[in-house]
Every structure is written in structure tokens, then in C-alpha cells.
Amino acid sequence: MEVELIIKSTWIVPVVPRATVLRDYAIIIHEKKILRILPQQEALDQYSARHIVQLDEHVLIPGLINSHCHASMALLRGAADDLPLHEWLQNRIWPLEQEFISRKFVVDGAELAIAEMIASGTTCFADMYFFPDEVAKTAISANMRVQLASPILDFPSVWAANADEYILKATQTHDQYRNSDLVSTAFGPHSLYTVSDDPLRKIRILADELDIPIHVHIHETKTEIQDSIKSFGISPLMRLKNLGLLTPRLVSVHCTHLMDHDIELLSAQGANVVHCPNSNMKLASGICNVSKLVHHGVNVALGTDGAASNNRLDMFGEMRAATLLAKVSTEDATSLPAYVALEMATIQGAKALGLEEKIGSLEPGKFADVVAVSLNDFNTLPINDPISHLVYGANSSQVSNVWIGGKSVMRHGDLLTLEKTKIINSALSWQEKIEKSESLA
Amino acid sequence: MEVELIIKSTWIVPVVPRATVLRDYAIIIHEKKILRILPQQEALDQYSARHIVQLDEHVLIPGLINSHCHASMALLRGAADDLPLHEWLQNRIWPLEQEFISRKFVVDGAELAIAEMIASGTTCFADMYFFPDEVAKTAISANMRVQLASPILDFPSVWAANADEYILKATQTHDQYRNSDLVSTAFGPHSLYTVSDDPLRKIRILADELDIPIHVHIHETKTEIQDSIKSFGISPLMRLKNLGLLTPRLVSVHCTHLMDHDIELLSAQGANVVHCPNSNMKLASGICNVSKLVHHGVNVALGTDGAASNNRLDMFGEMRAATLLAKVSTEDATSLPAYVALEMATIQGAKALGLEEKIGSLEPGKFADVVAVSLNDFNTLPINDPISHLVYGANSSQVSNVWIGGKSVMRHGDLLTLEKTKIINSALSWQEKIEKSESLA
Numbered sequence: 075m076e077v078e079l080i081i082k083s084t085w086i087v088p089v090v091p092r093a094t095v096l097r098d099y100a101i102i103i104h105e106k107k108i109l110r111i112l113p114q115q116e117a118l119d120q121y122s123a124r125h126i127v128q129l130d131e132h133v134l135i136p137g138l139i140n141s142h143c144h145a146s147m148a149l150l151r152g153a154a155d156d157l158p159l160h161e162w163l164q165n166r167i168w169p170l171e172q173e174f175i176s177r178k179f180v181v182d183g184a185e186l187a188i189a190e191m192i193a194s195g196t197t198c199f200a201d202m203y204f205f206p207d208e209v210a211k212t213a214i215s216a217n218m219r220v221q222l223a224s225p226i227l228d229f230p231s232v233w234a235a236n237a238d239e240y241i242l243k244a245t246q247t248h249d250q251y252r253n254s255d256l257v258s259t260a261f262g263p264h265s266l267y268t269v270s271d272d273p274l275r276k277i278r279i280l281a282d283e284l285d286i287p288i289h290v291h292i293h294e295t296k297t298e299i300q301d302s303i304k305s306f307g308i309s310p311l312m313r314l315k316n317l318g319l320l321t322p323r324l325v326s327v328h329c330t331h332l333m334d335h336d337i338e339l340l341s342a343q344g345a346n347v348v349h350c351p352n353s354n355m356k357l358a359s360g361i362c363n364v365s366k367l368v369h370h371g372v373n374v375a376l377g378t379d380g381a382a383s384n385n386r387l388d389m390f391g392e393m394r395a396a397t398l399l400a401k402v403s404t405e406d407a408t409s410l411p412a413y414v415a416l417e418m419a420t421i422q423g424a425k426a427l428g429l430e431e432k433i434g435s436l437e438p439g440k441f442a443d444v445v446a447v448s449l450n451d452f453n454t455l456p457i458n459d460p461i462s463h464l465v466y467g468a469n470s471s472q473v474s475n476v477w478i479g480g481k482s483v484m485r486h487g488d489l490l491t492l493e494k495t496k497i498i499n500s501a502l503s504w505q506e507k508i509e510k511s512e513s514l515a
Numbered sequence: 516m517e518v519e520l521i522i523k524s525t526w527i528v529p530v531v532p533r534a535t536v537l538r539d540y541a542i543i544i545h546e547k548k549i550l551r552i553l554p555q556q557e558a559l560d561q562y563s564a565r566h567i568v569q570l571d572e573h574v575l576i577p578g579l580i581n582s583h584c585h586a587s588m589a590l591l592r593g594a595a596d597d598l599p600l601h602e603w604l605q606n607r608i609w610p611l612e613q614e615f616i617s618r619k620f621v622v623d624g625a626e627l628a629i630a631e632m633i634a635s636g637t638t639c640f641a642d643m644y645f646f647p648d649e650v651a652k653t654a655i656s657a658n659m660r661v662q663l664a665s666p667i668l669d670f671p672s673v674w675a676a677n678a679d680e681y682i683l684k685a686t687q688t689h690d691q692y693r694n695s696d697l698v699s700t701a702f703g704p705h706s707l708y709t710v711s712d713d714p715l716r717k718i719r720i721l722a723d724e725l726d727i728p729i730h731v732h733i734h735e736t737k738t739e740i741q742d743s744i745k746s747f748g749i750s751p752l753m754r755l756k757n758l759g760l761l762t763p764r765l766v767s768v769h770c771t772h773l774m775d776h777d778i779e780l781l782s783a784q785g786a787n788v789v790h791c792p793n794s795n796m797k798l799a800s801g802i803c804n805v806s807k808l809v810h811h812g813v814n815v816a817l818g819t820d821g822a823a824s825n826n827r828l829d830m831f832g833e834m835r836a837a838t839l840l841a842k843v844s845t846e847d848a849t850s851l852p853a854y855v856a857l858e859m860a861t862i863q864g865a866k867a868l869g870l871e872e873k874i875g876s877l878e879p880g881k882f883a884d885v886v887a888v889s890l891n892d893f894n895t896l897p898i899n900d901p902i903s904h905l906v907y908g909a910n911s912s913q914v915s916n917v918w919i920g921g922k923s924v925m926r927h928g929d930l931l932t933l934e935k936t937k938i939i940n941s942a943l944s945w946q947e948k949i950e951k952s953e954s955l956a
Binding site (some may be wrong): 355 | 589590591592593594596597598599600603627630631634635737793795796797798799800801802822825826827828829836839840842843845846847848849850852853891893894895896897898899900903904907908910911912938939942943945946949950
């Protein structure tokens with residue numbers, strides 16, 4: 075049979091089955107999807123292809139999934155460091171956003187972010203930011219997969235005037251991309267301290283009707299939890315439960331400072347968690363007890379959050395931070411072994427975004443979102459354990475080739491769907507504007 | 516005046532003065548040392564040079580100093596993951612070392628480690644391992660700066676039969692390199708549970724005579740501290756004090772689980788600490804309270820430890836881990852700001868190794884150990900803050916040029932004093948041996 079693409083690689087880590095390393099296998103790709111994965115000799119016997127890619131020193135993995143991001147904030151990278159969350163938001167980020175957010179800011183920021191993400195092996199990201207329609211267009215142009223968690227707030231912004239308008243726009247965005255392969259949608263109410271109960275109830279009903287996820291920042295800081303208990307007598311997670319939002323549709327971002335009963339709640343209700351270790355550490359927000367969540371069967375994915383509180387959009391760095399933080403915070407070096415960290419950055423992310431039939435592992439029938447990582451570098455030699463190296467050894471700069479939906483978007487380190495020079499010049503131009511900003515005075 | 520080299524760079528972060536970013540300056544280098552740092556136009560007016568290097572999108576920093584390493588363990592990278600320290604040592608590392616350590620293992624491992632370090636901007640490392648003479652030769656051949664913390668143990672190994680022989684060899688190593696620019700020496704008693712009091716007292720006397728540091732693993736785990744209290748009634752740090760070893764000559768590696776009185780002791784005695792955040796997290800050893808140590812005026816440097824418990828030898832990763840861990844563990848996002856993390860990886864390391872007159876900052880009279888980092892990559896754009904980007908944004912792969920003692924050892928990503936292909940082949944050859952090892956069964 076003639077197919078579009080065969081990728082032959084010394085190692086393949088499909089993620090499903092778990093902790094498996096296939097040696098000298100090939101992936102058969104046709105019409106955007108993975109057809110089969112089989113030993114290289116059988117592949118060549120049974121298939122011919124328009125393109126055959128031979129990767130001798132590489133490991134193929136599923137494209138990494140960044141389950142929580144504010145992509146366009148890449149332009150604010152380095153503009154607000156060494157500050158706690160509430161000061162960071164109120165004294166730096168919100169004033170800067172007030173000054174600069176526009177369609178152009180969002181497009182340019184999203185392009186920069188997508189470039190960084192593809193270059194570091196991310197093939198799908200969940201974005202919660204203004205002008206999601208621009209983010210969608212930018213992603214499609216780059217052949218990047220995105221889940222738009224359309225923002226909802228009580229207060230007005232450049233995007234909408236009130237909660238109802240945010241919700242209306244979210245449903246319109248959903249309609250617009252209902253049949254898209256690359257773009258999926260979700261509701262993205264910011265948090266329980268920025269969105270009141272009525273809009274949240276509406277979102278619950280609409281999410282069920284449209285069958286899409288709901289992303290929310292929840293239990294990000296001790297202050298948030300204490301304020302909730304002071305004002306409502308219960309934790310934010312319990313408020314979510316009472317609103318009927320704690321369901322398998324929920325993507326609970328952050329979840330630090332969880333008590334045992336919070337973990338049991340998440341587990342019983344089948345909600346998803348997105349862990350953002352670097353952001354949580356940088357803002358001193360707290361630690362998400364990932365080991366315990368995983369032990370209780372909760373689906374935990376990984377996310378970078380925005381580049382202004384990380385400051386990278388690098389899922390390799392997120393995997394590494396997640397496992398190291400888990401080990402030291404539980405005082406257990408067996409916590410979150412490498413293959414689990416890799417699952418969190420792939421199949422668990424797919425589950426959280428409701429896309430586990432389509433992405434998250436290298437399996438027949440799924441989209442061919444494939445990343446090749448060269449192991450032929452000093453820091454991943456000797457190749458004593460490819461999965462270990464992906465998490466504990468590899469540098470994201472070792473990502474050499476990326477395919478999304480079977481289309482090559484990076485080859486030997488060169489981006490094919492984005493113009494590097496244009497993105498750099500655009501970033502430098504924004505740098506000049508930001509330097510002069512009074513918000514940084 | 517005619518000099519050997521002028522490096523012109525858009526940004527220079529000299530580390531001393533602290534938190535300073537020089538714009539459009541140049542470094543004048545002559546006879547291995549920094550002569551001056553001054554604005555580019557004045558540099559060109561006053562000096563001519565055999566070589567002029569123009570770096571337009573780069574920041575120059577002092578070469579990073581890895582203050583604690585077991586370089587040759589790079590060959591064991593990925594051979595022993597997700598295990599706590601004592602099991603890791605006893606069930607994997609010691610059996611593997613028993614099987615494989617030889618002069619060839621040490622040479623090949625050290626070469627691999629030095630290649631990874633230079634490529635990621637490290638220009639000086641402190642090594643504690645067997646056959647330090649081979650490590651020295653390998654480092655000199657690569658033009659890499661090294662402090663040999665010659666190992667001392669109570670029990671025999673390939674290197675020596677008993678404590679006295681270890682100590683004798685350490686003094687011989689010191690004599691051999693007494694006049695070397697690149698190689699400095701120290702005593703490296705492994706720990707208080709592997710070296711008894713008599714040898715420790717001898718080391719103290721000899722270190723004073725030879726005026727060299729003493730590196731020791733100390734307070735690495737709770738178990739070590741509890742055992743010391745059980746057996747001796749006092750903590751390991753207090754034992755060190757009673758032995759007269761808690762002095763400015765001491766390089767105390769790890770220092771997790773410090774009580775307030777431990778911190779006061781370190782501060783009062785002027786001892787140095789080397790913090791190894793990634794290793795401490797990976798082995799779930801504990802957290803070193805760096806913020807408190809720094810607040811009490813203790814000199815705290817950074818180290819990667821060996822690649823088998825990290826698994827990288829990347830000081831950018833160490834800086835990032837140090838600051839993020841400090842912020843979340845103290846619940847204070849202002850802990851260890853970026854410029855302090857950078858100091859820990861440079862000038863504080865130089866102080867710990869007793870080399871602060873020679874390296875650790877870009878200042879006239881010091882060795883020209885200089886690293887250029889390209890900021891023209893997606894993850895460090897916009898360039899809102901170069902120092903922030905070095906710690907929170909940069910990927911070590913952005914290191915483009917490295918000079919050690921004014922000699923170019925890496926140019927545009929290519930190593931000049933090491934043969935990449937030979938190192939890779941050697942690593943792959945060791946990989947085959949390790950794969951077949953019964954120690955991994």
C-alpha cells in the first residue's frame with residue numbers, strides 16, 4: 075500500500091502501552107493519522123511511501139500537550155519577576171495588559187509562543203486569553219493544535235463587556251470551529267473570585283449542551299482558599315461542586331494546597347487537574363500534591379501557564395520540575411517516575427482536554443502528532459534509558475523534527491510553518507514599547 | 516596597545532558589581548586575563564587586537580562554576596533512577612562502580628562530562644572522584660578549569676587501600692599541580708559516615724598547611740542526621756565543628772534539613788555551602804534552606820552533583836531549580852531573585868573554591884573565563900530583562916561561545932578542544948558494557 079509518510083526511528087516511545095520502548099520500529103502515516111506502528115523491516119515490506127524519514131539517533135514520542143497556557147503573555151516574559159501572585163497581577167501584569175492588549179498583541183504574542191512550543195516539541199496547547207479567534211487563526215496558520223478556553227470574567231475587558239457577552243462569544247467561537255481538526259474549544263471562566271455564580275451555572279449548562287470542557291484556575295494560592303472559607307464557609311473546590319461543575323468535564327488548573335477531602339472530591343467526581351509546577355514555584359503559590367492525586371486515580375496533566383510566570387513554554391522543563399518537586403515534597407524518590415511524568419505531558423493532557431481519542435499517544439487511528447528527539451548529545455549519553463533521558467536528561471533543544479496531523483512543521487530544527495525572522499523582529503518591536511511603559515516604572 | 520582578544524557584546528553581565536547590565540561594552544583580554552571592560556567605542560580607540568569578536572545578540576557572563584560534581588559518573592546517566600539515596604548507592608551505583616571503575620572509565624566519563632559542561636557554559640568544576648590525576652589530565656587537555664577534591668574514605672577502592680593512602684595521594688596530587696593555572700586541589704573526605712575522626716583531623720592540619728579547601732558531603736539526608744544524633748548525640752555539622760573543620764576552608768555539600776542553630780553555626784564559622792537542588796530533589800534528600808543561609812551571610816554556591824542523580828550537568832538548570840525551589844519552600848516569591856542565583860553559579864562558587872581572586876566575575880585581573888549566551892531565541896524574547904532571562908528563560912543550548920583563560924574552547928556551538936565524535940563513540944561503547952551489566956539485573 076502507498077502511504078504519505080513512513081518515519082523510521084531507532085527508538086519509539088508510544089506512551090500507550092505505558093513505559094514501552096520500541097526498538098527499530100516505524101510509524102506509518104496517512105491522511106493526517108497514524109495507520110500502524112510496526113518493525114521497520116515489516117513496514118518496508120508492506121508499505122511504500124511518498125516520503126520516508128530515517129532517524130538513527132532519535133526517539134519518537136507523541137507531541138507534547140501543554141494543558142494550560144496564556145500564549146500571548148510570551149511578550150511579557152521577564153517584565154515581572156520575583157513577585158507573589160496577587161502583586162504580580164495587580165501591580166505589573168494587569169497594568170501592562172491594560173496598556174498593550176490588542177488584536178496585534180495577541181497575534182504577535184501567540185506566534186512567538188507557538189514558535190517556542192513547536193521548537194520544544196509541543197504540538198497542542200490549551201489557551202486561556204483574550205481574542206481567542208486571533209489565537210485560532212495564528213495556530214491554524216502554523217498548523218498547531220489548540221484548545222481555546224474562551225475567557226469569561228465578571229468585569230469588562232477588550233474582549234467583552236460583561237459575563238453574558240464573554241459567554242456568547244465563547245459559544246460563537248465554538249460554532250466557528252465545530253468542524254476543525256486543529257481547533258477545539260472550551261469555556262475558560264478565570265476563577266471563582268473573578269466570575270460569579272450565575273455565569274458559572276450558565277457555563278455548566280452550555281458546556282453540557284456543547285459537550286466541551288471547562289477550564290478554571292482553582293486553588294492556586296492559600297489566600298484564595300482562605301478567602302473562600304471566610305466568605306462562603308467552604309473551599310473553592312467545594313463551591314465548584316455545589317455549582318455542579320466538579321465533573322469529568324472540569325479542567326482544574328493549579329490545585330495547590332489540597333486537603334485529603336479535596337483529593338477525594340476530585341477523585342470521586344472524575345475531574346481533571348492541570349499541574350503547573352514551574353509557575354506555582356515561581357509565584358510561590360504552593361505545591362500540588364500530584365503523587366496523591368495520581369494515587370487516587372485523578373487524571374493529572376501538565377501546563378506551563380504563561381511565560382511571564384515561568385518563564386518558558388517548555389514541556390520538557392515542566393515534566394522535569396513535576397517529578398523532582400513531587401519527589402522532594404513527598405520525601406519519596408520513587409514518586410512520579412519518568413514514564414508517569416511523560417504520560418502527564420501527553421495522554422493525560424489529551425484526556426483533560428477531551429481529546430484522548432485523537433492525540434496523546436502514538437496509536438493507530440490517532441492524529442500523527444509526532445516529535446523526534448535526538449539522543450546523540452552529551453547530556454543524553456550513554457543512552458542507558460530513553461524514557462529516563464526524556465525527562466531527566468534531555469534538553470528541549472534536542473527536538474529535531476515535529477509533525478502535526480502528519481504535516482511536517484519542523485525539520486532538523488528549522489520551523490516550516492512560521493517565519494523566524496518576522497517573529498524575532500516583532501518581539502523586538504514589542505520590547506521597545508514595553509521598555510518605555512510607565513507600568514514598569 | 517595591541518592585545519590578544521577583544522570581545523564586543525550588546526550586553527555584559529559582569530556579576531560584580533552585582534545585578535549590573537552593561538550595554539554595548541567590550542572586554543579586553545590579554546595573556547589569559549581580563550585587562551579592562553569598557554564601552555565599545557573607547558575600546559576600539561584605545562586598543563588593537565589580534566582577534567576581535569563581535570556578538571550582537573548576546574549577553575556575556577562569567578563562566579559558570581559547578582562547585583560539586585562527580586564528573587565521570589556521566590557514564591552512569593540513566594542507569595539508576597527513581598530510587599532514594601541509600602538504595603541508589605548500595606543497590607546500583609556502588610555495584611556499577613565496583614564493576615566498571617578504571618582509569619579508562621574515569622577518563623572517558625570525565626571527557627563526556629567536560630564536553631557537556633563547556634557546551635552549557637561551565638568553565639570550572641569541582642570534582643570528587645577516583646583517579647583525580649586522570650581527571651586533571653583530561654581537563655588540561657580540554658583547557659577546562661577544575662578543582663580536584665581528592666577523595667578520602669576509610670575503606671579501600673581502586674584508588675587507595677586506606678585513609679592514610681588516600682590522604683597521601685591527595686597531597687601528591689596537590690604537589691603535582693601546585694603551579695597550575697587550570698588545576699587547583701582540595702581534600703575531599705566523602706562524608707562523616709565514611710571517614711573516621713583520625714583521618715579528618717589529619718586532613719584539617721594538612722589543609723591548613725597547604726592552604727586548600729576541604730569538600731565534604733554533609734547533612735545530605737534526614738537519615739544521616741538522625742544516625743549521627745543516635746550515635747554521637749550531635750548533628751554531623753556539630754561533629755565537624757568539634758573536629759575543628761567548620762572553617763572558611765570548608766565546602767559543605769548539600770546541607771539539607773538545617774535547623775536554625777546549624778545555620779548560625781555555618782554563619783559564625785564562615786563555612787561555605789554548595790547547594791545541589793536537582794540532585795537533592797531527585798533523590799528526595801531534602802531541601803537546603805538557601806534563603807536563610809544567604810540572609811545570614813553564608814556563602815552559598817551551586818553544584819550539579821553527579822549525572823546519575825540529576826541527570827544533567829547544566830548550571831542553567833541548577834540556577835533555575837535553586838530559585839524556584841527557594842520561592843516555593845519559603846512561600847516567598849521574592850526569595851533568591853535571578854541576580855542572586857547567578858551569583859551562586861559564579862562568584863559564590865569561586866569563593867567556595869578559594870578562587871575568588873581569579874574567577875567568578877568579569878573584572879580586570881581575573882582569568883578570562885567568559886561565556887556568550889545568545890538571546891536571539893524564542894524563549895528569551897522579548898529581551899525585557901537579560902539577567903531574568905539567564906535564569907528564568909534561557910536554555911543552556913543558547914551558549915554559543917566559551918573562553919577559558921582567554922582561549923576559545925567553543926565557537927558558535929562547536930567544541931574546539933574536544934572531539935565530539937570520539938566522545939560519542941566512547942559513550943556508546945560504555946553503554947553496551949553497562950547494558951549487559953549484572954548490576955542492573
